[in-house]
Amino acid sequence: MRILHTSDWHLGRTLHGVDLLDHQAAHLAHLVDVVRSESVDALVVAGDVYDRAIPPVEAVTLLSDTLAQLAEHTTVVVTSGNHDSATRLGFGSALMRERVRLRTRVAGLAEPVVLPGGLLVYGIPYLDPDSVRHALADDEHGVPARSHQAVTDAAMARIRADLATRPGARRTVVAAHAFVIGGEASESERDIRVGGVDHVAAGAFAGVDYVALGHLHGPQRVAGPDGTVVRYSGSPLAYSFSEQHHAKSSVLVDLSGAEARTALIAAPVPRRLSDVSGTLDELLGVAGEAHVDDWTRVTVTDAHRPADLYRRVRERFPHALVVQHHAPSSSAAVRAAAVTAAHDPVAVGGDFVRYVTGADATPDEVAVLRSAYEHVLAGERSA
Numbered sequence: 565m566r567i568l569h570t571s572d573w574h575l576g577r578t579l580h581g582v583d584l585l586d587h588q589a590a591h592l593a594h595l596v597d598v599v600r601s602e603s604v605d606a607l608v609v610a611g612d613v614y615d616r617a618i619p620p621v622e623a624v625t626l627l628s629d630t631l632a633q634l635a636e637h638t639t640v641v642v643t644s645g646n647h648d649s650a651t652r653l654g655f656g657s658a659l660m661r662e663r664v665r666l667r668t669r670v671a672g673l674a675e676p677v678v679l680p681g682g683l684l685v686y687g688i689p690y691l692d693p694d695s696v697r698h699a700l701a702d703d704e705h706g707v708p709a710r711s712h713q714a715v716t717d718a719a720m721a722r723i724r725a726d727l728a729t730r731p732g733a734r735r736t737v738v739a740a741h742a743f744v745i746g747g748e749a750s751e752s753e754r755d756i757r758v759g760g761v762d763h764v765a766a767g768a769f770a771g772v773d774y775v776a777l778g779h780l781h782g783p784q785r786v787a788g789p790d791g792t793v794v795r796y797s798g799s800p801l802a803y804s805f806s807e808q809h810h811a812k813s814s815v816l817v818d819l820s821g822a823e824a825r826t827a828l829i830a831a832p833v834p835r836r837l838s839d840v841s842g843t844l845d846e847l848l849g850v851a852g853e854a855h856v857d858d859w860t861r862v863t864v865t866d867a868h869r870p871a872d873l874y875r876r877v878r879e880r881f882p883h884a885l886v887v888q889h890h891a892p893s894s895s896a897a898v899r900a901a902a903v904t905a906a907h908d909p910v911a912v913g914g915d916f917v918r919y920v921t922g923a924d925a926t927p928d929e930v931a932v933l934r935s936a937y938e939h940v941l942a943g944e945r946s947a
Contacts, residue, residue, distance in 0.1 A: 565605055571610035608739045643739050668689045673686065673687065673689065684734055691719060775788065777797075781802075781803060781810065798813065
């Protein structure tokens, strides 16, 4: 029994204005190849299929085409994440073919997808505490508290109750979209905190063999309860510079032994992300040579902003996504001070120049600041 665990496709997302749909399509084609070559029994997608609640038409078409291709080779189990609209993603789920199973409703989270060999796959949609806590109420415990931990505990109680009605040795997988304690976040995940808390303890998932997590974009294993393997597959592409060192992958899970065994399947890399910094002359020279084909965040460190900076950087780095100038810090620490009406506005402007450039304003710059200030004063007098 083998599953392929993936998540956080974020179809329709851009990277600093760059359309990623072609690269996302290449990754989905890669998943189809892996499913076919590895004889995967089920592909499990743990949420954030789309990047926003109302995705672009092209993203919807890509998902439709991909599900049709995957269904020719395996069963597909898809849950909704916090970026998805569960209602829109789940539209038509009752009409889907047997091999495409959408789990986007709280009411259906304890209804497993039963696969050959007795493998049970439960799909938990993203549980927003404010939206689902009343739907998860029961006679024994009442309405769960307003927290991610409480609604996840309530969802897992329903799943364990269903498992209790299915005697015999069975292997179980739970797909969930949550921030589990021990996971390492990046800058790309949307904040899901409620009351200042966004975490769920891994112990909530006790009693199952494998927990296929989505939400965090870095592939990683999280320490779970005994007998339960808890893992994030991560996103297929880097969606921020904080992810530039991630080794993107999907997780091939073998459930034929006593414990779930996992192997990472490397994802195709359309273009590296990298940070490059230095003076403009350094970047136009040898220092920039290794990064000319990367998506780059370029930081120019000349003491003064070079003329025609953006054009010169883009000619060197045609795929630069961010171009910024940060002068070296002055040896003397610049301390922020409260500015009052008693301060000379020209002096305040000079302090700002020193803060930005790391050097005192030149006489010419001071003259420009004074001229601008006097021009404003003249305008106020004539008003």
